[in-house]
Amino acid sequence: MLLLLAALPPVLEEAVLVGIGFIGARALAPQATAAWPYDSYHDLRWLMVYHNSWGQFLFGLLGVVVVRGLLSAGLTALAWPAQAPRPPLGWLVRRNLQVAALAAVIISPWAALSVAFSVVALSWYLLASLIPMLVLAPFLQRAGVTGTWWRGLPTIELLGWSALNFALLTLAGAVISSTRGGWGVVVAGLAGVANGLLWRQTVKAAVLPARIRWPRVPVAPVAIGLTMVAAVAAQWLIGLALGKPGEWMPPVVSERLPDRVPHAVIAIAGHDSSWNGRPPVDPRVERFSYQGLDKQGRPLPYAPEATHRSLESSAALLAAHVEALHRRTGRPVALLGSSEGAMVARTYLEKWAKPTPVDAVMLFSPLIRPGRAYYPPPGHSGWGVATGWELRGIFWLANLGREVKSGPDEPFVRSVLSNAPFYRNRTLCPVPGVRMVAFLPTVSAAEAPPGEYSRVPVFQLPAFHGGLVGRRAAENRVIDFLAGGRIDQPRREYDLFQRLGSAWQAPSLALGLNPVWAAEREADPAFTGRICEPR
Structure with a gap:
């Protein structure tokens, strides 16, 4: 019994x-x-x-x-x-x-x-x-x-x-x-x-x-x-x-690029990063600014709070930066984004008109199928309403005494929640005319629910989130990729870790249940096990 x-x-x-x-x-x-x-x-x-x-x-x-x-x-x-x-x-x-x-x-x-x-x-x-x-x-x-x-x-x-x-x-x-x-x-x-x-x-x-x-x-x-x-x-x-805010200095910023690289490069830092305005070593490289450009089309210094803006507004700033850099250099543009920066780059590729001067994109530690749950903004009802208020309480207490405060309703997070069907389905989908590669730390396997997670080439190494930037093995692949090489190096254990982590993830909210997502017609990977399906 x-x-x-x-x-x-x-x-x-x-x-x-x-x-x-x-x-x-x-x-x-x-x-x-x-x-x-x-x-x-x-x-x-x-x-x-x-x-x-x-x-x-x-x-x-x-x-x-x-x-x-x-x-x-x-x-x-x-x-x-x-x-x-x-x-x-x-x-x-x-x-x-x-x-x-x-x-x-x-x-x-x-x-x-x-x-x-x-x-x-x-x-x-x-x-x-x-x-x-x-x-x-x-x-x-x-x-x-x-x-x-x-x-x-x-x-x-x-x-x-x-x-x-x-x-x-x-x-x-x-x-x-x-x-x-x-x-x-x-x-x-x-x-x-x-x-x-x-x-x-x-x-x-x-x-x-x-x-x-x-x-x-x-x-x-x-x-x-x-x-x-x-x-x-x-x-x-x-x-x-x-990592502490501002501690993002990848080799592409701190070292000169080889002559065989034909691109101008925009390096996009992640959440809570900051930049004091010091230019990269190589004049072909520029730091993306979450604060935008000055009147001369140069990126402005920014504080960590600037990274909390929505992905759409960051992508709009990136679009202006891409055009300014392309006009100034006459070179094709490559994007290197880390974590939130990777999501900004992917949002830019989806939202802004084609053709684009960008023909190469490197996504370091992108968010793997985010937007799998929901909670409404304060003052509204909807799926996960109690969860949202519990998270607000936790973050309010956690922010006491912190100089840089984060929260579950900051524009960056709400932009993921609002556009969850796209980010859940298409973050790692190919974009016509753009070469892409995703640099994935093996710990991100625990982030990926069962099923397909990428249809672009991947380079995987044992590391935590954000830990691949600056690794010499990854940096060598960056240079090879910028020079026109194809990078695709998945690791066998990644799929195993993905399956081992599946028992401890929260269930996904079905896309068809949430009226907030009704305008975006996407298949649901939680039910199909596949991404990049036709709309």
């Missing part, structure tokens, strides 16, 4: 997802009966994306807590070890309902951050949202079986079983994303059976611990408090990982 109860919800969820063709979310199904807190993380990611009003959100949250509490109570009762007397079923139900409500409060900020990841496709948000799950798991797995769960350190056995559950869910998601049709249902069922076996082991480890260290110390409340604080601190840590 334990294995049947653990297998049935994943099978049903996977069968529904296969039936409607929602291939982008199939890897989540095994988490439907995972042990705490992976089960609640599964529920809340669905809820954070798929609610259309405050009423739907509150009703859905109540339903999530009740169903999760009852299901966990049943799994706990069936997994109870024979060596220990089992509490009354009513006590288990009350206890697990309480744990479900507590887990919803604790995990909600991290589920909201996973939606922020779906919007901007920045792997740091995905990685940041997973670490608390690993930390909280041993504590919450004790909470459903004992009244003194909040005191003492979890045992090494409980820590090991919870880590194994994470590994199992990751592997099951990867296998499901590699299968088609009914085979995914079979894998989900097997993963559910494995969940049942792990419930038996985690309940036993919690009920019959070998030894509890610090038995009088309230360790769990401290861990939970730190986890809640970490949801705010994560913004600061992500900013630190991405």
Whole structure:
């Protein structure tokens, strides 16, 4: 009965997802009966994306807590070890309902951050949202079986079983994303059976611990408090990982180009970058300015806040810069954009009239299929309304004391949200008459949902987001590409990492549901698994 109860919800969820063709979310199904807190993380990611009003959100949250509490109570009762007397079923139900409500409060900020990841496709948000799950798991797995769960350190056995559950869910998601049709249902069922076996082991480890260290110390409340604080601190840590504002000096800016390069080059920095106006070493190279051009057609210095403008307005500035540079030099223009800069370059290619003086584009760490979720602007209702306000609260706290403030409603982010069908489908699609190459760090594989992610040549190296700029191996390929060479060097592990990350992404909001996106007729990669489909 334990294995049947653990297998049935994943099978049903996977069968529904296969039936409607929602291939982008199939890897989540095994988490439907995972042990705490992976089960609640599964529920809340669905809820954070798929609610259309405050009423739907509150009703859905109540339903999530009740169903999760009852299901966990049943799994706990069936997994109870024979060596220990089992509490009354009513006590288990009350206890697990309480744990479900507590887990919803604790995990909600991290589920909201996973939606922020779906919007901007920045792997740091995905990685940041997973670490608390690993930390909280041993504590919450004790909470459903004992009244003194909040005191003492979890045992090494409980820590090991919870880590194994994470590994199992990751592997099951990867296998499901590699299968088609009914085979995914079979894998989900097997993963559910494995969940049942792990419930038996985690309940036993919690009920019959070998030894509890610090038995009088309230360790769990401290861990939970730190986890809640970490949801705010994560913004600061992500900013630190991405580098301080202004620290962008690629070799194409700091070194001279070889004579065999026929282009004039515009280097476009990413989010929160700044520029003091110092020109690049080579006169054929210019820095793009998020502040625009002066009266002589030269780029102006800019502060980090200037990068927060919308992608459309940045692309308009780039169009003026391209024309000015082409007139001044008489050379074809090449664009090298990093992160947000790559998205500015791609937006320019889509929005501005052809033909263009640009015939070569290098996209470093572009956002991989961003715009997979939505939340409306303040004062409006729509899909993800509660998620938007939770993200605003998190960012407001994170911005306290920060000189350069970021937010979920800054024009850059809202431009991605508003034009999600294009960015989700066509960021890495070919453009007639323009040679393109995408320089992708391998960590971006975790950003790419299952399915196709690029139809332009790629150059992949082990690195984090933004970490390829300045790498000598990448710089050599930049020069080769500018000189007319073809660059295409995918790595075998990229596809594997893409599948391993699929279980921990939030489900995509179906393009056809959101009226904000109705004007852009695009196929939905979350259902087709393909990009660059005809409009």
